[in-house]
Amino acid sequence: MLKKTVWLCLVAVSWPALAQDDDTQQRLWQNTRQMDRAQEREVWEKDAEAQAAMRGEETAPQDTGAALYEAVNHSDWPAARRLLAEYEQQADHDQDVALLARASLARADGKWKESKRHYETLLERQPDFTRGRLDLARLLYEGHLNREATSQFVQIARTEDLPESVRENVQSFQTALSKRDSWRGSAQVGAVWNSNINHSPGTGKEWCHRLSDEDDECSSVLQADPVESGVGARYEGTAVRRWQISGHHGVTARGIAYGTVYRNRKERGSHTANVSAGYQFENHRDSFTLAPVFEWNNSGGKTEQLGYGVRGEWERSGSNWLWNTELEWTRLNYVERFNHLDGHMVTANNTLTYLPRHDVMLHVGLDYQRRTAESDVFAYRQTSARVGAVKIFPQGFSSAFNATFRRRTHDGYEAFFQNRRRDNEQIYTLSLTADRWKVAGLKPVLNLKHRRVNGNIGLNSYKQNEIGLALQKTF
Structure with missing residues (x-):
């Protein structure tokens, strides 16, 4: 029987690369969220230091009102509840001290609106009460009412004889x-x-490939291309912004772009851009976003795919943790030579971030992805698990480790291999950043990555290592 040799076709080569884009996007968005979370935590740590400095100047309480005030300052909420009940029984109690205690207790209980109402009542009675105004400004900041918080902080900054620790805060x-x-x-x-x-x-x-199990000879043979290594340049960028419209309602926009160009291997280069803008609700605990999304992919210097869709995102934050759920539907449209890949993508990503202390951040995630295509050979279902950690060292260095484990099962039956494709994928990344070597806002970053794909069809199994050295600018 005639024996033919078939080289790896372009479609088979391109498909794995396109399927990996979600890994880069997910990592970049995760890094952006972690950066925001770290900045927020830094603000509250400075606030706690300022509060501690103020407490150091206090004297021993002389009566129930003074004891109540001190309990509030020390965030001793059980004592504050007991003392407030006793204090309000006194006929000559100071209503302003009671209001301050009620507002502080409501905030400690997570009753943000009630706390805000008590602070506003207090300031209506005592407009020059700087302590009450500072607490209200902090509460508004916590509730992401940026415009209102800014107004309160401006008034406080104009106060004469403001203690230096308060002014710095x-x-x-x-x-x-x-x-x-x-x-x-x-x-x-x-x-x-x-x-x-x-x-x-x-x-x-x-x-x-044999036409039947009884054939001794191959009707055709598929040979893998030689492994190609490459040296080139890579870029990555993310940008996010929110505009407050009214109260907790606003508009948010985010964009991402990344790509790689290899020396003397133009056909292996790729570029991706993803933009989204839409409605966002954000308060002291929850954030909800609903927005259209648009994506462009380029491979080998040519546009390969245009996509559009909609995404929804929900985030809930605690004192030292953050939960994020993101759902996205995308319509994928490829150029004519790849129109067999046209289809839809539904993605659900869930991430829990935990900050056990100021210099450590941990996260775990569970994801699901459903991909359809004109040719069911390229349609699949994918489940993923992620773990990661960030460590900041006092010497001016930081490290971030991420591991992703995936199981991908394709719908269609591949006639050549007489099987349905199933892949197990592992991705490990390690980034080392030297903040202490920052020059003009640019800091060096060393990136290491290992990817391993084990498939039931040998053609789809491979190993890949990457080493990158870059300069990074955060803003």
Whole structure:
């Protein structure tokens, strides 16, 4: 029987690369959220230090009212509840002290609206009560009412004879509010080496196709391309901004762009841009976003795919944790030679971030993805689990480790291999950042990455290592 040799076709080569984009996007958005969370935590840590400095200047309480005031200052809520009940029984009790205690207790109980109402009543009675105004400003900041919080902090900053610790604390909040109302994100450009830019299972590997089990000879043989390594340049960038419209309602926009260009391997280069803008609700505990999304992909210097869709995102935050759920539906439209890949993508990503202390951040995630295509060979279901950690060292260095484990099952039956494709994928990344070597706002970052795909069809199995050195700018 005639024996034919068939080389790896372009479609088979392109498909794995396109399927990996979600890994880069997810990592970049995760980094952006973690950066925002770290900045917010830094503000509250400075606030706690300022509060501690003020408490150091206090004297021993002389009566129930003074004891109640001190309990509030020390966040001793059980004592504050008991003392407030006793204090309000006194005929000559100070209503303003009671209001301050009620507002503080409501905030401690998570009753944000009730706390805000008590503070506003207190300031209507005592407009010059700086302590009450500072507490209200902090509460408004916590509730993401940026415009209202800014107004309160400006009034406090104008107060004469303001203690230096309070003035520094006010400036810290004002700086944080300015950042909130500006574009936030990062940009990174550098060199990269990749051990397997064409995702080849290995030189010399081949697969035999027989027309029937009784045939001794192959009707055709599929040979893997030689493994190609490459050196080139890589860039990554993210940007996010929110505009407050009224109260907790606003508009948010976010964009991401990343790509790689290899020296003497133009056909292996790729570029992706993803933008989204829409409605956002945000308060002291929850954030909800609903927005259209648009994506563009380029491969080998040519546009390969245009996508559009809608995404919804919900976030809930606690004192030292953050839960994020993101749902996205996208319509994928490819150029004519790849129109067999046209279809829809539904993605659900869930991430829990935990901050056990100020210099450590941990996260875990569970994801699901459903991909349809004109050719069911390229349609699949994918489940993923993620774990990661960020550590900041006092010497001016930081590290971030992420691991992703995926199981991908394709719908269609591949006639050549007489099987349905199933892949198990592992991705490990390690980033080392040297903040102490920052020059002109640019800091060096060393990126290491290992990817391993084990498939029931050998053609789709490969190993890949990357080493990158870049300069990063955060804003």
